[in-house]
Amino acid sequence: MSDVTQLLNALGQSGSGSRDQLLDAIYRELRAVAGNMMARELPGHTLQPTALVHEAWLRLGGDKAAWKNRAHFFGAAGEAMRRILIDQARRRQTARRGGGVDPLPLGEMEVATEATDDEVLAVHEALDRFATSHPRQAELVKLRYFVGMNLAQAAEALEISQPTAKRDWSYARAWLGEEIRRGR
Secondary structure (H helix, E strand, C coil): CCHHHHHHHHHHHHCCCCHHHHHHHHHHHHHHHHHHHHHCCCCCCCCCHHHHHHHHHHHCCHHHCCCCCHHHHHHHHHHHHHHHHHHHHHHHHHHHCCCCCCCCCHHHCCCCCCHHHHHHHHHHHHHHHHHHHCHHHHHHHHHHHHHCCCHHHHHHHHCCCHHHHHHHHHHHHHHHHHHHHHHC
């Protein structure tokens, strides 16, 4: 059992005693996950990796949540960060599309679009559809793409063999790629 898993268990049982130790142990890893996720965002993004970690910690319930193990915690943290970035993309997209303001004729305004927000939303929507029929494979995608785990780590987190994880990853990539191409 890893130190993080032990701290997560102790936090779930005792409450506040292990909170500071847990934060010290996981903060650097959470910051690295957030940095990986933010590297895929547009330059000049208003959300920084540190803020993403703090927002995810709050959404996860901070020290009040119970976690089975390190993989469970980091999977949930990656999902929370993904949802935060999706919310940000939706807010930017809404603002870009007028945010409820009456439209102006096209000749009276400058038009600037960023395909990246649309792509993020397309991946999110396709992944949600995929998860309804293939939940294990969707979790694998989340762990690999959003959390940044390699295939072996994700297989261990999902408690499946590496060959199964490899097949699931190939299938998920093909399915999501086709779904996103069809959606455009």
